[in-house]
Amino acid sequence: MTDFSSHADTWSSPFARRRASGDLWVHPVVSPRYYRYYLDGLGAVYGRTPKLRTKGFPELRDPKEGMAVILPDGLRLFIAANDFAVVDPAVVAWADVVGQVNVDPAISYSPKVIPIGPSFGLPWRSRPSLASFVLRSGAMAAPSRVPAMLRDYLRDHGDRAPLSDFGPSLSAEHEVFFIANYWNNAPAANERRLRFVRAVRRRPSLALTGGFRSRVDLPEAYTSYRLDTPVDHREYLRRTKKSTFVFNTPAVHDCLGWKLGEFLALGKAIISTPLGRTMPGDFRPGEHVHVVDGSEDSILAAIDRLCEDREYRRRLEESARRYWEQYLRPEVVIRRMVDSAGGVG
Template structure:
């Protein structure tokens, strides 16, 4: 089987799925060409960053069109859905799979560094040159999306490398966002988690990143309240990705809550990949399979008042913590690993082609 990828695709958010393709098919079976995708427009940053379109070409020449929607919002790209034979999407609103028969819930993913600095630069330039005559996306946008993974992301091996958990230690690093949902949910829950950890007597490292400047004030005039509300946990410097990954692995427990646009954040996929004991608020978007199960893959809480007891239980009950850790990693391996997502897409195509039963995604 051969793979043809549209070169007019942003890199950092699609790097996770590209790794799956390269691992399954090898670089010699993957090419980049704008020709098969001329009926898909790529004239804006939104179109460039919506997802990744590629074509699976079987040995007999049969082609299958695939679009992987990586946006935070739950809306379906109408033109991409019409074009594709399979439409995979990270953030699927509840009930949408029954409305869209070609829709697959891919689940959360995260950006990866899959090439060297020189390799990424050369790779990005080649893709720009291949697609620039059929796109209005500037070279600067390509530079941004191809350089970012080298600076701010790491390889999948870095996440999977084992590290010992430190009892009574919590590391948390997240941004205080500035929209309505963040005010009532994301920021509040993250802040309450850190308060609960402090109440439980755990050593806390990291905190909540406060965004300086005019942008937060324009979107959310009350944003400065966080400096007082979470004054014990505010920090204003960025950690290196190496430190973030290693300290997260050492943390006895991690916390997840839907982020911008009520979406799955990168952190959820990272935590599952690292096999962490996760406390999470209810998810707003679908997950593949049966979803995350309380007590098996994650510890769900439904109110701020439940966080303290969850922190204490996971910190003090090693058997329960290890159960959650093993369950998180098992779910990742079954449903979310890069090769697993691509394999599920291929299985979906074959089931649709042969008309044999259904496959739960």
């Protein structure tokens, strides 16, 4: 049996307690890489391992599209953690609640859709448990793809740090760590990131490490910032924790990327360009992130303020972690979705 969670969580509301017995069901078309975060949340809230089945679910084809869940009392949840701000109307019709990472404020959604904010990848408990899950889910959903699924998912197993590593830590005073993929399909994001590293370089008191990762040749403007030595995820977290501040910007499809979720969980002082997606709760510039317009001068002004005003930097750090605890922790996301149903189910 695949172990999705090593512990049960106590949830005191009556609405939750009436879901304290019975089975949890998950549709087998689901990406372990994208949705382990929420599987952990289910395990923490309900204290049991979700089971796989297709009965009672909509037809799903893309493992990245989302995760469909039927709770013990029959409440139907759908979690969409891909890069897009739209969700299949058939899924909305099926679900009682849709938790959407990327909610575009310019789009009119069904009342069932709620913003849940960014998540990030988490590792499986072990290679054997991941292999067991892939074999069972693949056999139920796409038997011909099982060999490819095993290869793809097992290859990446272990490249992510566990949730226990995502704790706040004392940052350094004059060290900035930056690492990002160069995306051919996100030129605006690449340019904003380039402006950030250039702005950091304009302050000799700051030691900049990291750079851009790319499997192909970088444009000339980026070559001096190329990162040729791989950095594993635990080292990435260690150096990010030490970084005086971090930089966030929407990437492909203007999505809320994993980095934003990681930075909030780590309690970092975040310099960010405007977010084009809705965050849950009362997410405010100047309290949870320091927002800039994306120009190099605006980024430089933010760098100077965070270096000079330690109290402001500390407030950003504490507010970031507090926000993650209140809205983004895996079990909190599940609780918010269930409570938002208002007794539907």
